[in-house]
Amino acid sequence: MRKVKIYVTLRESVLDPQGSAVMGSLHKMGYGEVKDVRIGKYLELMISDEARDIDALVNEMCHKLLTNTVIEDYRFEIEEAVSQ
Amino acid sequence: MKFAVIVFPGSNCDLDMYHAVKDELGEQAEYVWHDATDLSHYDGILLPGGFSYGDYLRCGAIAQSSAIMGEVRKAAEAGKPVLGICNGFQILTEAGLLPGVLLRNKNMKFMCKTVGLKVENATTLFTSEYTDGQEIQIPIAHGEGNYYCDDATYEGLKQNNQIVFSYADDFNGSRNNIAGIINERGNVLGMMPHPERAVSDLIGGSDGLALFKSIVKQWREANVTHA
Numbered sequence: 001m002r003k004v005k006i007y008v009t010l011r012e013s014v015l016d017p018q019g020s021a022v023m024g025s026l027h028k029m030g031y032g033e034v035k036d037v038r039i040g041k042y043l044e045l046m047i048s049d050e051a052r053d054i055d056a057l058v059n060e061m062c063h064k065l066l067t068n069t070v071i072e073d074y075r076f077e078i079e080e081a082v083s084q
Numbered sequence: 085m086k087f088a089v090i091v092f093p094g095s096n097c098d099l100d101m102y103h104a105v106k107d108e109l110g111e112q113a114e115y116v117w118h119d120a121t122d123l124s125h126y127d128g129i130l131l132p133g134g135f136s137y138g139d140y141l142r143c144g145a146i147a148q149s150s151a152i153m154g155e156v157r158k159a160a161e162a163g164k165p166v167l168g169i170c171n172g173f174q175i176l177t178e179a180g181l182l183p184g185v186l187l188r189n190k191n192m193k194f195m196c197k198t199v200g201l202k203v204e205n206a207t208t209l210f211t212s213e214y215t216d217g218q219e220i221q222i223p224i225a226h227g228e229g230n231y232y233c234d235d236a237t238y239e240g241l242k243q244n245n246q247i248v249f250s251y252a253d254d255f256n257g258s259r260n261n262i263a264g265i266i267n268e269r270g271n272v273l274g275m276m277p278h279p280e281r282a283v284s285d286l287i288g289g290s291d292g293l294a295l296f297k298s299i300v301k302q303w304r305e306a307n308v309t310h311a
Contacts, residue, residue, distance in 0.1 A: 014232060017190050017257070065149055068142055068178065070185045071232060 002047050003081040004058055006066065006074055009040040014071045040072075046081065054078060085303045086112040088126040090156070090172075092147045093118070097133035097170065097280065104280040105130070109296050116152065123155040127303055128165045131156070131172025133225070133278060143186065143228050144174030153179055165209055165299050166272040170226055173264070173274030182267055182274045183241070184233030186226075190257030194227035198289065200252030201263055201277055205245050208266050209302040210273045213294035219252065220291035222277040229276035231258035231265075244268055249275055 010016050019037040026034045043066060051057055058076055067074045089101045098115060105113040113130075116123065123129060137146035147153070153175075160166045160181055168176040176182045189195060201222050203214040214220070233241070238259060241247050249264035256276075264275030279292025 013234065014187070015190070015257070017188050017192050017230075021192050065145060066141070068145065068185055070177075070183075070234075071187065 001049060001081045002051075002054065003079045004045040004047055004054070004076055005079070006043040006045065006058070006062065006076040007040060008043065008067050008072050008074045010038055011071055011073055085127045085300050086114070086125070087128045087130055088116040088123055089113055089130045089132060090152055091115050091117055091132070092134070092136035092150065092175075094136045094138055095132050095134035095171070097278065100278070100280045101130050101132045101169070104283045104292070104296060108283040108293060109300060111300055118147065118150040118152045120152050121155060123152070123159050126159070126164070127307070128167070128299055129156055129159050131166070131168035131175055132280075133170030133172060136171055136175065139228075142178065144171060144176075144178040147171075147175045148178035157181065160267070160269075160272050163269070163271050165303070167210065167295075167299070168272075168274040169278055169280060170229075170276055173276055174228065176272060176274045181272050182265055183237045184231055184259075184265070186228050186276070187230040187232050187257070188228050189226070189230050189255075191255075194225075195229075195255065196223070196225040198223045198282075199255070199277065201249045202252055204247045204250050205266070207245075208248055208270055208273065208298075210266070210295055210298050211248060212302060213298040220294075221282070221289050222279055222292055223281045223288075224277045225281075226256070226276050229258065230256045231262040231276075233259060241265060248273060249277065 019039045023037040087105050089098050091098045102113045105111050174186045177185050201220050203218040206214045206216045246266050248266050251261040251263050266273045279295045282289040282292035
């Protein structure tokens with residue numbers, strides 16, 4: 001079994017109103033040194049060992065469903081995991 | 085003319101859409117569940133608003149992968165009118181049937197009110213009953229209606245006259261106040277405002293009715309031969 005950790009982030013060209021709102025709050029709380037906040041997503045997938053080419057598989061799933069490449073970038077890591 | 089109103093788990097404007105077509109327009113409408121695999125006997129496809137699959141992952145993302153969307157794609161390829169309103173618009177962008185994407189409103193708020201819209205292109209099969217530049221009043225109800233696309237896409241939309249509706253005022257952050265766009269071929273329209281909620285003065289306005297009338301008129305001209 002392998003654990004795939006996928007990090008999804010908004011592309012730099014895309015405004016992040018949620019991140020801006022959080023930055024506003026941080027500033028109000030006195031953390032003026034924060035210059036930018038971008039909010040993304042983190043996904044974990046458990047994938048069985050018999051899966052075909054795992055990199056290709058994850059990329060395919062990211063393009064078809066997990067991310068929208070018009071506005072999002074992603075990267076992922078693969079770890080060996082002990083199945084339960 | 086026979087319309088399919090596609091229903092996903094979490095759709096909530098399907099009844100409004102059905103009512104607009106059946107009662108105000110006097111045309112046929114049927115609900116079609118998201119796992120259906122045949123839309124061939126419908127003349128027009130309507131994707132209603134709501135929160136399909138709870139907006140999980142991204143609005144419209146999970147609905148986009150459901151069985152019916154292959155059929156919606158086929159209908160679009162066959163040149164049938166496909167109209168996506170609100171969540172329906174979000175689904176069409178996620179499906180790649182329309183360019184761009186709908187982001188969270190710039191003020192992070194869900195907004196529900198009637199707004200002014202400008203008809204930017206009254207030559208489409210969805211807008212022929214309006215006039216170019218006409219101002220109409222249509223309700224909006226969305227939290228993620230902030231239309232985004234990159235520069236190249238925007239230039240393409242402008243050049244091909246694909247921007248069909250724009251907001252009179254900027255309230256959600258949409259690029260150039262875009263409220264609705266059409267595909268290049270001109271048979272797939274997506275818009276955030278709800279014309280199906282503006283089809284009778286009894287419910288506060290009827291400026292949306294002309295959109296549905298345009299579709300039917302176009303269809304009759306193309307398909308009904310007069311004896």
